[in-house]
Amino acid sequence: xxxxxxxxxxxxxxxxxxxxxxxxxxxxxxxxxxxxxxxxxxxxxxxxxxxxxxxxxxxxxxxxxxxxxxxxxxxxxxxxxxxxxxxxxxxxxxxxxxxxxxxxxxxxxxxxxxxxxxxxxxxxxxxxxxxxxxxxxxxxxxxxxxxxxxxxxxxxxxxxxxxxxxxxxxxxxxxxxxxxxxxxxxxxxxxxxxxxxxxxxxxxxxxxxxxxxxxxxxxxxxxxxxxxxxxxxxxxxxxxxxxxxxxxxxxxxxxx
Amino acid sequence: xxxxxxxxxxxxxxxxxxxxxxxxxxxxxxxxxxxxxxxxxxxxxxxxxxxxxxxxxxxxxxxxxxxxxxxxxxxxxxxxxxxxxxxxxxxxxxxxxxxxxxxxxxxxxxxxxxxxxxxxxxxxxxxxxxxxxxxxxxxxxxxxxxxxxxxxxxxxxxxxxxxxxxxxxxxxxxxxxxxxxxxxxxxxxxxxxxxxxxxxxxxxxxxxxxxxxxxxxxxxxxxxxxxxxxxxxxxxxxxxxxxxxxxxxxxxxxxx
DNA sequence: GACTGTGAACACGTTCACAGCG
DNA sequence: CGCTGTGAACGTGTTCACAGTC
Numbered sequence: 366x367x368x369x370x371x372x373x374x375x376x377x378x379x380x381x382x383x384x385x386x387x388x389x390x391x392x393x394x395x396x397x398x399x400x401x402x403x404x405x406x407x408x409x410x411x412x413x414x415x416x417x418x419x420x421x422x423x424x425x426x427x428x429x430x431x432x433x434x435x436x437x438x439x440x441x442x443x444x445x446x447x448x449x450x451x452x453x454x455x456x457x458x459x460x461x462x463x464x465x466x467x468x469x470x471x472x473x474x475x476x477x478x479x480x481x482x483x484x485x486x487x488x489x490x491x492x493x494x495x496x497x498x499x500x501x502x503x504x505x506x507x508x509x510x511x512x513x514x515x516x517x518x519x520x521x522x523x524x525x526x527x528x529x530x531x532x533x534x535x536x537x538x539x540x541x542x543x544x545x546x547x548x549x550x551x552x553x554x555x556x557x558x559x560x561x562x563x564x565x566x567x568x569x570x571x572x573x574x575x576x577x578x579x580x581x582x583x584x585x586x587x588x589x590x591x592x593x594x595x596x597x598x599x600x601x602x603x604x605x606x607x608x609x610x611x612x613x614x615x616x617x618x619x620x621x
Numbered sequence: 622x623x624x625x626x627x628x629x630x631x632x633x634x635x636x637x638x639x640x641x642x643x644x645x646x647x648x649x650x651x652x653x654x655x656x657x658x659x660x661x662x663x664x665x666x667x668x669x670x671x672x673x674x675x676x677x678x679x680x681x682x683x684x685x686x687x688x689x690x691x692x693x694x695x696x697x698x699x700x701x702x703x704x705x706x707x708x709x710x711x712x713x714x715x716x717x718x719x720x721x722x723x724x725x726x727x728x729x730x731x732x733x734x735x736x737x738x739x740x741x742x743x744x745x746x747x748x749x750x751x752x753x754x755x756x757x758x759x760x761x762x763x764x765x766x767x768x769x770x771x772x773x774x775x776x777x778x779x780x781x782x783x784x785x786x787x788x789x790x791x792x793x794x795x796x797x798x799x800x801x802x803x804x805x806x807x808x809x810x811x812x813x814x815x816x817x818x819x820x821x822x823x824x825x826x827x828x829x830x831x832x833x834x835x836x837x838x839x840x841x842x843x844x845x846x847x848x849x850x851x852x853x854x855x856x857x858x859x860x861x862x863x864x865x866x867x868x869x870x871x872x873x874x875x876x877x
Numbered sequence: 878g879a880c881t882g883t884g885a886a887c888a889c890g891t892t893c894a895c896a897g898c899g
Numbered sequence: 900c901g902c903t904g905t906g907a908a909c910g911t912g913t914t915c916a917c918a919g920t921c
Binding site for chain 2: 901905
C-alpha cells in the first residue's frame with residue numbers, strides 16, 4: 366500500500382476526515398514521539414531520521430517507522446522526516462489542534478499538585494475547572510482558579526465545554542464522581558483513585574495508580590535479588606559493583 | 622502440568638526460592654488483584670471465585686485464572702480461591718513481604734503531593750527520604766520528613782537502605798538524578814519527569830507521564846467525534862444521548 | 878548511498894472451551 | 900455439579916530484512 370494517505374488537511378478544522386484506526390500500542394507511543402519532536406524542533410533540527418527520532422523517544426527504529434507508516438507517508442526516503450510536518454500530523458491525529466478543557470475533581474493532596482502541573486497547559490490542555498465535594502475546600506483559589514462544589518458540575522460542563530474529567534478523589538468517592546461526569550456528557554476519564562470504575566460503553570477510562578507502579582518495580586527487585594542470591598554459574602560480578610560507572614544504555618522498557 | 626508448584630513458603634524470609642518468571646502483563650495485573658483481594662477480605666469474604674475476583678478487579682475471568690495459574694495452584698476446584706492465602710501468595714511474589722524504602726527526589730509541585738500520598742505507606746512502601754537540588758527547599762519538613770540536599774544521596778542510600786528511587790524533578794534535571802541514583806546502587810526507578818532516561822542494563826525504569834495519558838484520551842475523543850460526525854448507516858442514536866442513565870458496564874480497557 | 882515503508886516471521890498476550898478435580 | 904487449570908486457537912504487537920524511492 367504505497368498510496369500516500371493524507372487523512373485530512375491538518376490546518377483546517379472544518380471537515381472531519383475519518384481517522385485511520387491506529388493500533389492502541391501505536392496511539393500510546395505517538396505522544397512520546399511528539400515530545401521528542403518538539404525537543405528536536407527546539408534544538409533547531411528541521412529533519413530527523415527514523416534512527417534519530419527513535420533514539421530520542423527511547424524505542425527502536427523499526428517500531429517507529431511502522432508506527433508512523435500508519436499515519437501515512439510523511440517521510441522522504443534517503444532523508445528522513447520533516448520535523449515540523451510530523452509534529453503537525455501527530456498533533457492532528459491526537460486531536461490536539463483544539464485545546465481541550467479538563468475538569469479536575471478532588472483537590473486534596475494529589476489534586477492540588479495536578480492543578481498546578483505545567484505539563485497540561487504546555488501540551489494541549491486547559492484545566493478549566495476545579496471541583497471538590499468538601500464544602501471547606503470550595504472557594505479556595507489554586508493557580509488562578511476557584512474551587513467549586515462538585516454538584517455544580519452540570520453548569521460547569523456547559524460553561525467550559527469539558528472534554529475530559531480527571532478524578533483525584535479518595536477511592537470511596539471515585540465511582541460517584543465518575544457517574545456524575547458521565548451524566549453531564551464527559552466521555553473520557555483519567556482516574557487516579559485506586560479502584561475500578563464502571564462506566565457505560567463509549568466512555569474511555571484510563572487509570573494511573575501510583576502504588577501499583579511501585580509494586581511492579583518491587584517485583585523486579587525481588588526477582589533480581591532472588592537471582593543474584595543463587596549465582597548459578599558465576600558471572601555475577603557485574604551485579605556486585607553498583608557504584609561508579611555512568612549511565613550508558615537506552616531506556617529499559619518494562620511493560621509500558 | 623498439574624504438579625502443584627509452591628515457589629517457597631511465603632512466611633519464611635530465609636531461603637530464596639527462585640521466582641517463576643511471570644509474563645510482564647501478568648505482573649502488571651497482580652497488584653490489581655491484590656487490591657481487590659484486600660477489599661474482599663475487609664468485606665469479610667473468606668473465599669472468592671475467579672468470576673467474583675475478576676469482576677472486582679475489572680478483568681475477565683479466563684485472564685485471571687491464567688494469571689493465577691502462573692503462580693501455582695492455589696485455588697480449589699468447585700470452590701474458588703482462599704482470599705487470605707492468595708493475598709499472602711501475591712504479596713510474596715511481588716516482594717511486598719519486606720517494606721521497601723523509597724527515596725523521592727524533587728519536592729516541587731508533584732513531589733510534595735507524592736510525599737504526602739497515603740497509598741504508598743498502606744501498600745507496602747515507606748518513603749524514607751526526600752531530596753531536592755534547590756537549597757531553599759532543603760530543611761523544609763513535609764509529613765514528618767526533612768528535605769535533604771540531593772548530594773547527600775550516598776549517605777541517605779546507606780542509612781535508609783533505599784530500594785527504589787522516585788524522580789519528580791523537572792525534565793532537565795531527571796537524567797542527572799537518575800545517574801546519581803544508579804551510582805548509589807538503586808536499580809529501580811519510577812520517573813515522573815517527561816523525558817527518556819538512559820540507565821545501565823539491570824536497572825528498571827517505569828515512567829508515568831500525566832500529559833501523555835490525557836493525549837491518549839484526546840485521541841479517542843477525536844476519534845469518537847469523527848465517527849459521530851459521519852453517521853455512516855444510522856445507529857448513532859445511542860451516542861446522541863449522553864445525559865441520564867447510570868453506569869452499568871465494567872471498566873473499559875484502553876491499552877493499559 | 879541512505880533511508881523509508883512494508884510484507885513476512887516471530888513473540889507475546891488473550892480468549893475459548895473443556896478436561897479434570899473436589 | 901461447579902469451578903479451576905490449561906491446551907489450543909486466535910489476535911495483537913514487535914522485529915527482521917529488504918524492496919523501493921529519493
